[in-house]
Amino acid sequence: MNLIEKIKEKRELSYVDDALVREYIEEYFKRNPGEKEKVEAGEKKAVKKILKSVRNSLRLVYGSFLSRDYLKMDEKLDELKKKIDTGNTEDALEMHKEILRLHASTRERLSFYKDFFEEIFALTGKPSSILDIGAGLNPVAYPFMGLSDVEYNAYELNSKDAAFIQKYFDIMKIDGKAEKMDITKDVPSVRADVCFALKLVDIVDNKTVERVVRGLDVKFIAASFPTKTVSLRRMNVVRRGGFQRMLARQGLSYEKIEFENELVYVIKK
Numbered sequence: 608m609n610l611i612e613k614i615k616e617k618r619e620l621s622y623v624d625d626a627l628v629r630e631y632i633e634e635y636f637k638r639n640p641g642e643k644e645k646v647e648a649g650e651k652k653a654v655k656k657i658l659k660s661v662r663n664s665l666r667l668v669y670g671s672f673l674s675r676d677y678l679k680m681d682e683k684l685d686e687l688k689k690k691i692d693t694g695n696t697e698d699a700l701e702m703h704k705e706i707l708r709l710h711a712s713t714r715e716r717l718s719f720y721k722d723f724f725e726e727i728f729a730l731t732g733k734p735s736s737i738l739d740i741g742a743g744l745n746p747v748a749y750p751f752m753g754l755s756d757v758e759y760n761a762y763e764l765n766s767k768d769a770a771f772i773q774k775y776f777d778i779m780k781i782d783g784k785a786e787k788m789d790i791t792k793d794v795p796s797v798r799a800d801v802c803f804a805l806k807l808v809d810i811v812d813n814k815t816v817e818r819v820v821r822g823l824d825v826k827f828i829a830a831s832f833p834t835k836t837v838s839l840r841r842m843n844v845v846r847r848g849g850f851q852r853m854l855a856r857q858g859l860s861y862e863k864i865e866f867e868n869e870l871v872y873v874i875k876k
């Protein structure tokens with residue numbers, strides 16, 4: 608039995624890089640001594656357990672794309688290109704919204720995206736360069752940023768997502784680069800005025816967050832936490848406390864902006 612293939616049978620996980628799935632499998636075996644032998648022997652209960660655990664972890668870090676259906680996403684990009692090429696700006700904006708609806712994080716901001724960036728940039732000033740880590744589909748919110756000339760660097764865990772964002776930048780003729788990067792292993796070295804780390808802090812470990820915040824060569828970091836449900840709000844109170852203490856340790860000041868389902872820390876570096 609090929610465990611990687613089995614894990615990826617779930618549609619929403621079918622596009623995750625094999626290497627990432629392999630890492631999660633190895634991590635699971637490390638955390639659960641004795642399970643490897645059972646899984647390799649094909650013990651049904653053990654197999655069921657690892658499938659469930661690894662899939663859950665992947666869903667957590669990977670965010671909830673409603674369906675990572677790249678065929679559909681590519682079609683939408685092609686449609687967007689047509690609208691852009693024919694100068695149909697109103698329809699182009701509608702296409703943007705359709706793409707942003709494909710990922711839970713961006714969909715949840717659709718009703719306030721314009722205010723979202725306006726309020727962040729009121730604190731940071733209008734950036735001429737942006738870094739977006741764990742970007743998801745957020746770069747596609749570009750029309751809501753109210754920027755005319757910007758250098759945009761986006762990093763994503765999954766190479767297919769990075770390729771999608773790159774294609775978007777090319778269609779929009781944005782001076783942008785999207786690349787695969789696992790921030791638990793690397794810190795982007797590119798300089799920027801503002802770094803977005805949206806809904807990322809609560810899904811990577813504290814050490815990584817501290818290392819990344821320390822290492823980024825940017826003027827401001829906009830880091831956010833989801834607050835959509837009461838349980839998320841409660842869970843994140845603990846994470847946010849640790850996050851604030853880490854910022855204090857680094858002598859960094861910040862302001863908070865609260866939106867209906869997201870809390871943003873605008874941190875001055």
Ligand SMILES: C[S@@+](CC[C@H](N)C(=O)[O-])C[C@H]1O[C@@H](n2cnc3c(N)ncnc32)[C@H](O)[C@@H]1O
Binds near residue numbers: 668741745789790791
């Ligand atoms: C909850 S989503 C948020 C997406 C986007 N920042 C937003 O708020 O619209 C988290 C994103 O972080 C990415 N991610 C998770 N772990 C990561 C890591 N170690 N390195 C880089 N990206 C990561 C996921 O693939 C996913 O796209």
